[in-house]
Amino acid sequence: MLSYLRARNLGVLEDASIEPGPGFTVITGETGAGKTMLLGALRLLTGEKPKSSAVGPFADETVSEGLFSEGGAELGITRVVPRAGKSRAYMDGSLVAAGALGDKLGGLVEIVGQHDQMLLRRGQPVLHLVDGALDEHGRKVRERYEDAWARHRTALDQQRRLGGDRMGLERELDLVRYQVREIDSAGLQPGDDQRMESMASRLRSAELIRDNLGLAREELESIAESAGSVVSWLRKVTAVDETVTDRLAQAEAIGEMAQDLVRAVREAAESTSEDPEALELVEQRLTALGDLKRKYGKTLDDVLEFGADAARRASEVESLLDQASSIEDVVSSTGMELIETGSELREARRAAIERIEKEAKGHLAALGLPSVALRFVVEATEPGPSGTDRIELLFASDDRLEAGAVQDVASGGELSRLVLALRLATRSHDTSTLVFDEVDAGVGGATALALGRKLAELARNCQVLCVTHLPQVAAFADAHYVIERSGTSALVRLVEGEDRLTELSRMLAGLPESERGREAAAELLEGARP
Numbered sequence: 001m002l003s004y005l006r007a008r009n010l011g012v013l014e015d016a017s018i019e020p021g022p023g024f025t026v027i028t029g030e031t032g033a034g035k036t037m038l039l040g041a042l043r044l045l046t047g048e049k050p051k052s053s054a055v056g057p058f059a060d061e062t063v064s065e066g067l068f069s070e071g072g073a074e075l076g077i078t079r080v081v082p083r084a085g086k087s088r089a090y091m092d093g094s095l096v097a098a099g100a101l102g103d104k105l106g107g108l109v110e111i112v113g114q115h116d117q118m119l120l121r122r123g124q125p126v127l128h129l130v131d132g133a134l135d136e137h138g139r140k141v142r143e144r145y146e147d148a149w150a151r152h153r154t155a156l157d158q159q160r161r162l163g164g165d166r167m168g169l170e171r172e173l174d175l176v177r178y179q180v181r182e183i184d185s186a187g188l189q190p191g192d193d194q195r196m197e198s199m200a201s202r203l204r205s206a207e208l209i210r211d212n213l214g215l216a217r218e219e220l221e222s223i224a225e226s227a228g229s230v231v232s233w234l235r236k237v238t239a240v241d242e243t244v245t246d247r248l249a250q251a252e253a254i255g256e257m258a259q260d261l262v263r264a265v266r267e268a269a270e271s272t273s274e275d276p277e278a279l280e281l282v283e284q285r286l287t288a289l290g291d292l293k294r295k296y297g298k299t300l301d302d303v304l305e306f307g308a309d310a311a312r313r314a315s316e317v318e319s320l321l322d323q324a325s326s327i328e329d330v331v332s333s334t335g336m337e338l339i340e341t342g343s344e345l346r347e348a349r350r351a352a353i354e355r356i357e358k359e360a361k362g363h364l365a366a367l368g369l370p371s372v373a374l375r376f377v378v379e380a381t382e383p384g385p386s387g388t389d390r391i392e393l394l395f396a397s398d399d400r401l402e403a404g405a406v407q408d409v410a411s412g413g414e415l416s417r418l419v420l421a422l423r424l425a426t427r428s429h430d431t432s433t434l435v436f437d438e439v440d441a442g443v444g445g446a447t448a449l450a451l452g453r454k455l456a457e458l459a460r461n462c463q464v465l466c467v468t469h470l471p472q473v474a475a476f477a478d479a480h481y482v483i484e485r486s487g488t489s490a491l492v493r494l495v496e497g498e499d500r501l502t503e504l505s506r507m508l509a510g511l512p513e514s515e516r517g518r519e520a521a522a523e524l525l526e527g528a529r530p
Contacts, residue, residue: 004067007041009056016492024459026474029483034490035467044079047102111435133426138348145341152334176314183307193300213269220262227255342388363421368447373403413441436466448472471507475524
């Protein structure tokens, strides 16, 4: 519900505000006073594209502000339109894209005017309007359809998360299994590459190693023999001079070390021999490792990590394939359920449409359109969130004419009255604020009284705002605002009591102070009381 609307520097409105409550609110005033401009402020709040020409002469920018309430929560929206440059939109003080305003208020506020691409001009809202008139059975069928649609979409999402179709998963499983087998069959462990390189180098140079170890052993044997002589000489010295005892110990250590080295080098030489078969085996393993590195990673650790990842993915794909069959069954079964339930929902909608057409024609007759042609056309479509139907509304102002699409044949006045009649026929509550501009075009006399009565009836279920020049309509309002032009600017004020009689008298006879006009205005107000 709209609880506050303010327009600053919008056309002739320097600073105007209204606080419409629940029920029926009208806005009246002389032609050119700026009545429709006030609704222009509301249009800006719903995200409509602004016109720089709407910026008034009082400042460099237009500011529109609105406060909306729904379910106990309040939402503040502001739109700023500069004379030059892009407009800005704010929601609860935060800067947002203008499109976000339409998304937020699209289901809360509907402005019905001659130039609006409103509810009846769009197929999907027409379908929702029909659904608002479904009986209890129809509502249950729609709930079943929506449940089937949710399950169908969930199954499709799960199917997509499987990574594609079943054949694709099978191909991926074959690939990762092959990769795992290829890496596992090499029997590699961390550090094997370094160990194999070292072993290959040793086997390739066996003769060189053996020859040099022989030479080293001979030299070490000579060193050991010389060390023995040194030890013998130092022992003789220590017998008479104890100061060289430490040197004797060092010489003995050198001799023992030399003997140990002789033994170690001899064993190394004896264990070194040419082994072509062993060398070929190591070369083969190094070649295999090189092939794996080219496919799976620059290092052995990279290869082993790739193999572990492939093994995990193989396990995941195996699990997904186990699920795939059951998910495909769910997709198929829910798809069939959508078709069956959608067909049942179509029949429920057709039953509702029959009631809507009959009641709407009755309302239109009271609104000065006694012989209209009104028909909803229901066609089957692919399943979607709202069913398997596409609904179009056909209309003609005279039932002797061929009915056509509303957007092609209905005038602004006819369109506004048609919306009003359909709202009454469907008792639709999906929009909390319904705004009518030019709803009274071409209306007068008894039809004007019927129009006011119908708007007041509609306002029992939702907030209704109406710009009107008809006193018969204004008399039914719960709140009455007047826009008054003064020079180059206009002001908005709430009129009550005597002020309201004065305004209704002006609207009736153009003579606000006329006694007879005031008597007629009072009679109108008395007749409009519930």
